[in-house]
Each structure stands twice: as C-alpha cells, then as structure tokens.
Amino acid sequence: MSTKAPLDSLLARHGKDPSGLIEILRDVQAALGSIPPEAVAKIAARLGLSRVDVEGVATFYHFFTARPAGTYAVYLNKNVVAEMKGRAEVARAFEKAAGCRFGETTADGLIGLHETSCIGMNDQEPSALINGVVFTRLTPARVRELVAGMKAGKETGKLVKKTGDGANQSRLVRAMVDNNIRKPGPVILAPFKSGAAVRKAVTWTPEDVVAEIKRSNLLGRGGAGFPTGLKWEFCGREACPPRYVVANADEGEPGTFKDRVILTELPHLLFEGMTIAGYAIGAREGILYLRAEYAYLKPRLEKVLADLRAQKLLGKAIAGKKGFAFDITIKLGAGAYVCGEESALLESAEGKRGAPRPRPPFPVQNGYLGLPTTVNNVETLCAAARILERGAGWFKTLGTPKSAGTKLLSVSGDCRKPGVYEVEFGLTINRLLEMAGGRDAQAVQVGGPSGTCVARGQFERRIGFEDLPTGGSIIVIGPQRDLFDVVRNFMDFFIEESCGWCTACRVGNTLLRQKFEKITSGKGTRQDLKEIEAWGKTIKAMSRCGLGQTSPNPILTTLLNFREKYEARVDATRDYVSTFDLEAAVRDAAAVTGQTLAEARHE
Amino acid sequence: MSKPIVATASLAGCFGCHMSILDIDERILTLIDLVEFNKSPIDDIKTFSKTCDIGLIEGGCCNSENVENLRDFRKHCKILISVGECAIMGGLPALRNGIPVKDCFAEAYLNGPTVDPAGGIIPNDPELPIILDRVYPLHEIVKIDAFLPGCPPSAELIWKALTALIEGKPLELTYDLVKFD
Ligand SMILES: Cc1cc2nc3c(=O)[nH]c(=O)nc-3n(C[C@H](O)[C@H](O)[C@H](O)COP(=O)(O)O)c2cc1C
Ligand code: SF4
Ligand code: SF4
Numbered sequence: 211m212s213t214k215a216p217l218d219s220l221l222a223r224h225g226k227d228p229s230g231l232i233e234i235l236r237d238v239q240a241a242l243g244s245i246p247p248e249a250v251a252k253i254a255a256r257l258g259l260s261r262v263d264v265e266g267v268a269t270f271y272h273f274f275t276a277r278p279a280g281t282y283a284v285y286l287n288k289n290v291v292a293e294m295k296g297r298a299e300v301a302r303a304f305e306k307a308a309g310c311r312f313g314e315t316t317a318d319g320l321i322g323l324h325e326t327s328c329i330g331m332n333d334q335e336p337s338a339l340i341n342g343v344v345f346t347r348l349t350p351a352r353v354r355e356l357v358a359g360m361k362a363g364k365e366t367g368k369l370v371k372k373t374g375d376g377a378n379q380s381r382l383v384r385a386m387v388d389n390n391i392r393k394p395g396p397v398i399l400a401p402f403k404s405g406a407a408v409r410k411a412v413t414w415t416p417e418d419v420v421a422e423i424k425r426s427n428l429l430g431r432g433g434a435g436f437p438t439g440l441k442w443e444f445c446g447r448e449a450c451p452p453r454y455v456v457a458n459a460d461e462g463e464p465g466t467f468k469d470r471v472i473l474t475e476l477p478h479l480l481f482e483g484m485t486i487a488g489y490a491i492g493a494r495e496g497i498l499y500l501r502a503e504y505a506y507l508k509p510r511l512e513k514v515l516a517d518l519r520a521q522k523l524l525g526k527a528i529a530g531k532k533g534f535a536f537d538i539t540i541k542l543g544a545g546a547y548v549c550g551e552e553s554a555l556l557e558s559a560e561g562k563r564g565a566p567r568p569r570p571p572f573p574v575q576n577g578y579l580g581l582p583t584t585v586n587n588v589e590t591l592c593a594a595a596r597i598l599e600r601g602a603g604w605f606k607t608l609g610t611p612k613s614a615g616t617k618l619l620s621v622s623g624d625c626r627k628p629g630v631y632e633v634e635f636g637l638t639i640n641r642l643l644e645m646a647g648g649r650d651a652q653a654v655q656v657g658g659p660s661g662t663c664v665a666r667g668q669f670e671r672r673i674g675f676e677d678l679p680t681g682g683s684i685i686v687i688g689p690q691r692d693l694f695d696v697v698r699n700f701m702d703f704f705i706e707e708s709c710g711w712c713t714a715c716r717v718g719n720t721l722l723r724q725k726f727e728k729i730t731s732g733k734g735t736r737q738d739l740k741e742i743e744a745w746g747k748t749i750k751a752m753s754r755c756g757l758g759q760t761s762p763n764p765i766l767t768t769l770l771n772f773r774e775k776y777e778a779r780v781d782a783t784r785d786y787v788s789t790f791d792l793e794a795a796v797r798d799a800a801a802v803t804g805q806t807l808a809e810a811r812h813e
Numbered sequence: 814m815s816k817p818i819v820a821t822a823s824l825a826g827c828f829g830c831h832m833s834i835l836d837i838d839e840r841i842l843t844l845i846d847l848v849e850f851n852k853s854p855i856d857d858i859k860t861f862s863k864t865c866d867i868g869l870i871e872g873g874c875c876n877s878e879n880v881e882n883l884r885d886f887r888k889h890c891k892i893l894i895s896v897g898e899c900a901i902m903g904g905l906p907a908l909r910n911g912i913p914v915k916d917c918f919a920e921a922y923l924n925g926p927t928v929d930p931a932g933g934i935i936p937n938d939p940e941l942p943i944i945l946d947r948v949y950p951l952h953e954i955v956k957i958d959a960f961l962p963g964c965p966p967s968a969e970l971i972w973k974a975l976t977a978l979i980e981g982k983p984l985e986l987t988y989d990l991v992k993f994d
Contacts, residue, residue: 785956788955790880794946795946796945797946801915802935802937805937805939810939810940810941
C-alpha cells in the first residue's frame with residue numbers, strides 16, 4: 211500500500227506549530243493504522259523538529275503504534291475490575307474469533323488485539339475500545355458477534371447495537387455507555403441552568419470571585435486536594451499574561467469514571483466553571499485536556515461550546531461584561547496515565563512526551579507554554595461554578611469542617627450497584643457499601659491503586675481529607691477474591707505507566723513486583739518483607755512525581771492492613787531462600803550448544 | 814585470636830574491583846599482617862583449604878561455573894560480601910538481560926562485525942561453562958551479608974569495610990565513600 215498521497219494531504223490539513231504534534235500523530239495513526247518511519251520523517255521536517263523528537267512522542271503514548279495496529283484496533287481494558295467481571299474469557303474469545311493473540315495483528319492486517327489500562331468504564335466491564343468506539347459489558351458471545359462484524363467489513367460505529375442512557379443517546383455521541391448515576395447530590399449532579407453562575411460572577415471583581423472560592427474551602431478534587439482559591443490567587447498574581455485555564459479531564463486513575471459522567475451530562479457546568487476561573491485569574495483561553503479514551507465525547511463537547519458561544523457565554527463580552535473575553539479549545543491525549551499529572555499534562559498539551567516537569571516552578575508560574583496556568587480537575591471546576599451560583603456559605607454547610615462539600619465517587623467491583631454517587635464528605639465506608647450493595651466486601655480500595663486498601667475491620671473510616679482522601683475511585687473487593695491478584699494488577703499498572711524518568715520508579719517498581727512474586731509464591735522470608743517495605747519507602751522518596759510517590763501503595767497499604775496474609779506466605783524459620791533454578795537458567799543456552807550440566811561440571 | 818581468613822573471587826566481573834583492592838596502596842602490607850588470604854587470585858590459591866571468615870566477590874553470575882563457584886564460596890565463608898555494581902546488580906554484563914541467549918550467541922559468534930567473514934561457530938565444547946538465560950546478581954542465588962557499592966568501590970571504602978569487619982565494628986558507609994561524581 212502506498213502511504214504517500216494520504217500522508218501529504220493529511221499533513222497539509224495541519225499547521226506547522228509543534229504544539230500540534232499529538233493531533234497530527236492521532237490523524238496519521240487513524241488514517242494509516244500506524245506511524246511508519248516515513249511519516250515520522252515527514253512530520254519532523256514539516257514541524258522543524260528532529261526525527262528523534264517526533265519518534266519520542268510517537269513511542270510515548272499507548273495509542274500510537276510503529277507497526278500496523280489493525281484495520282480494527284481492539285484495546286481491551288486490563289484493569290482489575292475487568293478481571294473480576296470475566297475479562298479472561300472475553301480475551302480468549304477475541305483471540306479465538308480473530309485468530310491472533312493479544313499483542314498481535316492478524317496476518318491480513320484486519321484485526322489487532324491490544325491491552326490497555328483502565329478506560330474509565332469500571333461500572334460496565336469488561337470493556338474495550340475498538341477504533342475509539344467504546345464497547346461495554348462484553349461477553350464471549352458478543353465478542354464473536356463483533357469479530358464477525360469486523361470480518362464483514364462493517365463500520366465500527368455500526369457495531370454498537372444499543373446506546374446507553376441520557377446524552378449517550380445523543381446524535382453526536384451514540385455510545386453504548388451507561389451513566390449509572392446512582393445518587394444525585396446537591397452540588398454537581400443537580401439541575402443547573404447554563405449562565406446562572408457566570409452572570410453572577412461578572413457582577414463581582416475577579417478578586418471577589420477568588421475570595422468567595424477561598425471562603426468556600428474548596429479543595430481540588432483531582433487527588434492532591436490543593437485549595438482551589440489559593441491556586442487561582444497565585445496564578446492571578448503572576449505578572450505576565452496571557453494566563454491559561456486548564457481542565458484536567460485525563461481521568462486515568464483506575465476505577466474512576468465520574469468525570470466521564472460530568473462530561474456526558476454536565477459539560478456546560480464544567481465550561482462555566484472554566485469561564486469563571488478565567489475571569490478570576492485574568493485568562494482569555496482555556497484548554498480542556500481530554501483523555502483519548504473519551505474522544506467519543508468530543509463532537510458533542512464541541513457542539514456545547516458552539517452553543518455557549520451563540521448564547522454569549524463564551525467569546526467576547528461574556529454575559530454582557532465588556533472586556534471579558536474567554537474561549538475554550540479541546541486537546542486530546544493519546545493514552546498515558548501519567549498525563550493526568552498536571553505538569554505532564556501541560557507537556558502533552560504542548561505536543562510533547564508526557565514526562566512530568568521538575569517543580570518548582572509550579573504550573574501557576576510556569577504552565578502551558580511557560581505561562582501562568584491553573585490546572586484543575588473537572589469536578590473542581592464544576593463545584594466552583596456552583597459555589598459562585600449558590601454561595602460559599604451554602605457549600606460549607608455540606609461535608610465536614612476540613613472537607614467542605616460533596617464528592618463524586620465512582621464505585622465499582624464486587625457490588626450490586628456500581629456507578630456514580632454524589633455524597634457529602636464524611637461518609638463511612640460502611641454506609642457507602644450499604645448504598646452500593648457490597649456489604650460482604652473483604653476490602654475496599656479507596657483512591658485507586660495509588661490510594662489505600664482498607665480492610666473489613668476499618669469500614670467505619672470516613673471519606674474525606676481528614677482520613678481517606680480520594681479522587682473518586684472506590685473498588686469493592688469481595689470475599690471471594692485473592693487480594694494478591696488485586697495488588698499484582700495494580701503493580702503491573704504502575705510498571706506499565708511509569709514515564710521512566712526516575713530510576714526509583716522505573717526500576718524500583720519492577721524489583722518490588724519481583725519481590726512480591728517471591729513472597730506470594732511461598733519463597734519469601736521475613737527479610738524479604740523487611741526489604742519490600744524499605745524499597746517501597748525509597749521509591750516514594752526518590753520519585754519526581756505523584757506516580758512514583760504513590761506506586762508502592764498497593765504493597766505498603768496491604769502490608770499495613772493485611773499483614774497476616776503476607777506473614778502466612780513467608781517461611782519464618784529461614785532467613786534466606788533463593789528462587790534460582792540452575793537447570794532452568796541454562797536451558798536456553800544448552801538448547802543451542804547441546805551442552806549438559808554434568809559435562810560442564812567435568813563429571 | 815588467629816588472623817581472620819579472607820577469600821576473593823571475580824565471577825562475571827572485569828577485575829576492576831580487585832584492582833581497587835590493590836589500590837589501598839602500601840596499606841596492602843598492613844592488610845597482609847592483619848589477615849590471611851585463602852582462595853583468591855591475589856595469592857593464586859585455586860581451591861579452598863579451610864573455612865574462611867570473609868569472602869569478597871566481584872561480578873555477577875553469567876554462567877554455570879560462576880554459580881558453582883559462588884555456592885562454593887557460600888559454603889566456605891562465614892561472611893559473604895558483594896563487591897561492586899556487577900555483583901550487586903549484574904552491572905554491564907547484565908545489559909544482555911532481556912535479549913534471548915540465542916540472539917546474543919548469534920550476534921557474538923555468527924553475525925557480529927568482528928566475526929570471521931568465512932563463518933563463525935557458537936562455542937559448544939561440552940566442558941565449557943554453560944551460559945545462563947540472564948546475568949544474576951549474587952544475592953538472588955545465595956545469601957549475601959553485605960554490599961559494597963561502586964564501580965568499582967573505592968579503595969578507601971574497601972579498606973574501611975575490611976578493617977571494620979576485622980575489628981568487629983559496624984560497617985558504616987559515610988557519604989564521601991558512596992558519592993561517585
Ligand atoms: C500520576 C498522576 C495522575 C493524575 N491524574 C489526574 C487526573 O486524571 N485528573 C485530575 O484531575 N488530576 C490528576 N492528577 C492530579 C493533578 O496532578 C493535579 O493535582 C490536579 O489536576 C489539580 O486539580 P485540582 O486541584 O482541581 O484537584 C494526577 C496526578 C498524578 C501524579
Ligand atoms: S516518578 Fe515515575 S512517572 Fe513520575 S516522573 Fe519519575 S519515572 Fe516518571
Ligand atoms: S563493578 Fe565495575 S569494576 Fe567491579 S567488576 Fe563490575 S565493571 Fe568491573
């Protein structure tokens with residue numbers, strides 16, 4: 211196949227600004243099914259980059275491939291809840307029906323089978339993306355049907371049989387995704403009239419808007435819990451405009467999907483929050499950084515933006531306020547958990563590899579294109595809009611003294627009612643399990659793999675910054691599960707997603723994983739337990755960003771809360787056990803040379 | 814008390830760590846007064862003739878003979894020490910880890926730029942040690958009691974470690990000893 215003509219015309223559709231590199235690569239991947247070396251060379255020449263610059267980006271993200279990914283590129287989620295819900299049979303069905311293994315593409319290039327980290331569908335697993343289209347609740351029978359459809363050459367979108375609820379049915383989305391809103395709440399999942407917040411905000415000074423957000427005690431909902439008002443104040447204080455507002459819709463922490471629901475049902479609330487942030491800090495431009503997995507929502511999001519412009523809620527003289535101009539563009543990622551980390555996100559938005567930056571300087575000083583930038587989680591921005599509308603006083607009546615307001619929880623795993631719950635901070639795990647129908651849980655993973663594994667005896671602990679902070683991921687682990695399978699899955703996730711910059715994170719997590727295998731396979735000793743704890747601490751201390759700083763948590767928090775499970779696997783009578791097997795270690799070489807251990811020993 | 818007995822070996826190493834032992838300069842004379850050497854390239858004793866107090870090993874294990882040698886050291890030494898990066902982590906030789914042995918053989922003996930164009934052969938004499946699937950750090954094969962970091966560890970570090978051991982004091986690696994740049 212000649213790739214020449216489409217490549218040239220495709221490149222001609224893009225500008226020559228290197229910050230557009232990821233969009234270009236996305237288009238090339240979609241059109242050619244891979245990013246071949248000749249495309250790398252052409253893109254580099256066009257953008258004035260080196261070949262290695264382009265290759266560096268093309269090899270960083272999961273959804274870019276150097277080899278053809280398949281006319282139908284299947285990305286099956288490998289997160290732990292998918293495993294709980296029957297992923298193994300689904301994977302086998304794909305392999306059998308397609309006639310190739312995961313990691314391969316069929317000989318005719320028609321179907322490629324790939325694995326991917328959490329795609330934000332934990333409430334409807336097993337799920338997969340096929341050419342960007344979401345398929346949920348897969349079963350072996352459904353897989354056979356899908357593969358038959360691919361072999362018949364059907365358009366991927368046409369393979370969707372039934373669309374989900376709410377805006378998933380809209381003409382511009384048509385996704386089989388369900389919202390699964392189980393519990394609406396007063397702040398986010400409540401009726402909101404477009405314009406209500408921004409019209410009020412523009413009657414105030416930007417300083418007063420910041421003061422109101424500060425007064426509300428709103429803390430960032432993306433995980434780190436930084437005070438939002440303070441962040442806006444820092445950013446607004448930086449001298450050199452232009453400044454930027456960035457909404458972090460990367461939602462990559464395994465088990466969270468609440469931003470997906472906001473982006474589906476309440477995009478106007480999010481955009482209004484961004485606009486208010488823009489007003490508060492003095493920015494004219496906002497960027498919504500949308501994870502590639504949610505690209506199916508982009509056409510509708512663009513439509514909502516267009517509607518807001520038509521209603522004068524975006525653009526110039528917003529809500530009639532002279533001199534207040536603000537608009538929003540959407541930038542897509544290309545598959546990388548670390549791009550949710552704010553400085554990596556900014557690198558990615560600039561068209562580069564998503565490698566976290568050293569900090570300080572922080573994004574409020576040195577953000578997008580080096581300019582002052584506030585990065586906020588989707589839910590944070592929505593809450594900010596509602597605070598402006600209803601008042602900081604109202605907001606503070608919700609939640610607890612140190613954790614004002616509500617939190618959207620994405621609940622999944624071994625429970626009868628997986629989905630999104632808007633709850634006030636301070637809720638106990640017990641109460642949440644009651645609501646979600648998962649009272650027999652042996653453990654609950656709060657905050658995703660980077661969070662805490664809470665044991666059954668501790669279910670009176672409360673969600674909130676005082677005790678159990680969470681970006682929203684709650685995974686219920688039923689009594690029938692082997693907890694070590696969960697830990698292993700989480701460790702694999704971090705190994706896969708490490709950007710590789712810090713040795714402690716890149717190498718350390720693999721060593722931890724090996725040590726964990728040694729222990730769980732019954733070959734560990736007390737000394738190994740000690741070492742695994744010590745190494746975990748070293749990795750946390752020596753890592754540049756939050757990924758490495760939390761990556762040992764699956765081990766460390768289970769060691770803390772389920773120590774007896776580990777103790778039961780180690781041999782307390784011995785201080786050293788080797789897993790080395792000489793016979794096995796020489797097998798490969800002996801197969802080539804015909805040597806035997808006996809002869810090599812000169813016996 | 815009789816003098817402590819020391820044994821040393823280089824497995825998959827470059828002998829750089831042994832050179833570093835010699836780099837203690839004239840203190841080598843003191844060392845000879847302090848300890849007795851048994852199996853070691855330093856005195857060229859090839860087999861253990863008695864139980865040793867301290868074993869120093871440089872290099873990881875890349876073949877079956879390394880493994881047997883290491884196990885022999887473990888059997889004969891009360892305290893066994895990994896000396897240098899190769900012993901501790903595999904070091905430079907471990908760069909082949911992750912590449913199938915078959916491919917390494919092909920590159921080294923059949924296709925590499927230095928192979929006789931008339932054709933190479935993969936060494937297959939039955940008495941040669943057999944190459945392992947990867948290079949292993951020592952502590953994965955036997956229990957190791959202490960680790961001296963560096964490539965090589967400085968003479969100063971080796972000296973301090975040895976004298977501490979001989980005097981029965983705790984081994985302390987101060988910052989100046991493990992700062993490499
Ligand atoms: C590895 C990693 C992944 C992250 N992923 C996300 C994410 O998907 N969404 C998000 O809002 N914040 C994420 N964060 C947190 C962001 O770095 C940042 O703190 C947040 O977007 C700030 O917004 P907030 O103050 O509104 O919470 C992540 C952090 C790390 C270290
Ligand atoms: S901690 Fe890990 S993910 Fe973060 S910068 Fe370092 S290597 Fe990259
Ligand atoms: S650690 Fe360095 S000096 Fe010692 S054997 Fe290895 S390469 Fe040679």
